[in-house]
Amino acid sequence: MKEWFTHNIKNKIIALIIGAIIFGGLQVLSMTALKDVYLFDWLGRRLYCYVWIPVIWFTLFNKLAVSYSITLGNLAATITGELLGGYIRGIRMERITPETPSDQVYFLSGHDGVFIWAAVLAVCVVVGIIIEWIIGKRKKRVEKNAKT
Numbered sequence: 001m002k003e004w005f006t007h008n009i010k011n012k013i014i015a016l017i018i019g020a021i022i023f024g025g026l027q028v029l030s031m032t033a034l035k036d037v038y039l040f041d042w043l044g045r046r047l048y049c050y051v052w053i054p055v056i057w058f059t060l061f062n063k064l065a066v067s068y069s070i071t072l073g074n075l076a077a078t079i080t081g082e083l084l085g086g087y088i089r090g091i092r093m094e095r096i097t098p099e100t101p102s103d104q105v106y107f108l109s110g111h112d113g114v115f116i117w118a119a120v121l122a123v124c125v126v127v128g129i130i131i132e133w134i135i136g137k138r139k140k141r142v143e144k145n146a147k148t
Helices: 009-031 038-045 052-060 064-093 102-108 113-147
Strands: none
Touching (some): 009 038, 009 052, 009 064, 052 064
8 A cells, every 4th residue: 555645755745846936936926026916915915815725735645736736727817817807907997987976986996806816726726626537547547457
């Protein structure tokens, strides 16, 4: 029986280092250079919604495809959420006139970056799970062929 922790330890360490660099780098940037950028500030104050915890868990249990998809998906989702959210906000802000009611102004001036971040991250997680499933199927097929 393989030890769950020591199996594939080199790849696990690499995945954890990459995750630490990306999540740590985003956190530091969010608290310093990008603290005035909406989504980076919002996520930084919430420690990236603790998305890094499942990365550690999936890495330890040798689900590296899911781990990488969450890590890289978080980076892509953060950038996409900020850029697309800001773009959508800019389009909506153009609709505001002096006659616009205050509740409408509040709605139109909102930034949807967090929702975009969550949606992109969710898609990346699903893609990682599908990749992990395909890898598992291939491993079983190879093991089956090796036995025969």
